[in-house]
Amino acid sequence: MKRRTFRSEGAHAGRALAEAVAAELGLPVADARRLVEVGAVYVAGRRARDGAVRLQAAQVVTVVLEEAGQSPLEASGPAAPLRVLFEDEDVLAVDKPAGLNAQPTEGRVGASLVDVVGAHLGRTAGLVHRLDRETSGVTVFGKSAQATSALAEAFREGTARKRYLAATGPGLPEGGTVDLPLSKDPSRPGRWRATRAANGVPAWTDYRRLFANEAFCLVELLPRTGRTHQLRAHLTALGTPILGDARYGGAGSAGGLLAPRCLLHAQALELGHPRTGQPLRLEAAVPEDLRAFFVAAGVRMPEGPFGDGDPVCP
Numbered sequence: 001m002k003r004r005t006f007r008s009e010g011a012h013a014g015r016a017l018a019e020a021v022a023a024e025l026g027l028p029v030a031d032a033r034r035l036v037e038v039g040a041v042y043v044a045g046r047r048a049r050d051g052a053v054r055l056q057a058a059q060v061v062t063v064v065l066e067e068a069g070q071s072p073l074e075a076s077g078p079a080a081p082l083r084v085l086f087e088d089e090d091v092l093a094v095d096k097p098a099g100l101n102a103q104p105t106e107g108r109v110g111a112s113l114v115d116v117v118g119a120h121l122g123r124t125a126g127l128v129h130r131l132d133r134e135t136s137g138v139t140v141f142g143k144s145a146q147a148t149s150a151l152a153e154a155f156r157e158g159t160a161r162k163r164y165l166a167a168t169g170p171g172l173p174e175g176g177t178v179d180l181p182l183s184k185d186p187s188r189p190g191r192w193r194a195t196r197a198a199n200g201v202p203a204w205t206d207y208r209r210l211f212a213n214e215a216f217c218l219v220e221l222l223p224r225t226g227r228t229h230q231l232r233a234h235l236t237a238l239g240t241p242i243l244g245d246a247r248y249g250g251a252g253s254a255g256g257l258l259a260p261r262c263l264l265h266a267q268a269l270e271l272g273h274p275r276t277g278q279p280l281r282l283e284a285a286v287p288e289d290l291r292a293f294f295v296a297a298g299v300r301m302p303e304g305p306f307g308d309g310d311p312v313c314p
Helices: 017-025 029-037 113-121 145-157 230-237 288-297
Strands: 002-007 041-043 060-066 084-087 091-096 136-142 161-168 175-178 182-184 192-194 205-212 217-223 264-272 279-283
Touching: 002 017, 017 029, 017 041, 017 060, 084 279, 091 113, 136 145, 136 279, 145 264, 161 230, 161 288, 192 230, 205 230, 217 230, 217 288
Parallel strands: 136 264
Antiparallel strands: 002 060, 041 060, 084 091, 091 136, 161 217, 161 264, 175 205, 182 192, 205 217, 264 279
16 A cells, blocks of 8 residues: 655645645646545545645645555446345345455545445445455345444354355365464565464364365365454465465466456355344355356355255365
């Protein structure tokens, strides 16, 4: 991420925010105003959305110039239609497509799942958990403060059960539990490492291999904790990074099939309804890019209660 920071001193003090940004960055005022409108400008640490606001003396202004290799001014693609899996007065569950941020990023608002859901509801909903940008699948929102709090507690206490499916490189063991703590990798910004050698946060992932050949493996993942990049880091620690996960060394193809993104899908979620306590089971269809690997392997995708059935390990 690239940023530019300056202090409102001298001519900038009392100046309109967009004009000050334009002068400091050497941009047309119209471009500076657009940076403000998309949410890429911060004043005194808070996102500013009004380019006409007057700067006070000594205020610090930060402008996000590039995020994930993209300028905030570059047009974002049209949002995919919202796929609703379940909705009642308390809960909204949707199938997040790959390539969509779960929530507004530091450099942009208006192009995330939170924004799409807000447009659907006509108001803001409570995001309970987050999937990585390239991960697809079940995502749950609370439609009231009470529902959001109850749902968040289910994730925090581990009573929400999650099943992910992924395609990985070859060599994955038949199954077991990875219990390696996670910590930020100081040598590779943006990555997490799974190791006991650092003072990391506890993380547990149960996994079951569904298919294996010389080119790739298919795996069912049942995380007990929900740490950042947990599944990606744990599979990398096993020597089998997820296909398409360039950040963690995953191959871009296997067995003659392309892996256009990190092939990780949040297929199913089980938790209690926040108001009634009744079991709520949600499932998102496996997208075509990952489904192609299951079809090529001739393996049926897991369904039904978690952990039931015997592993299929050709």
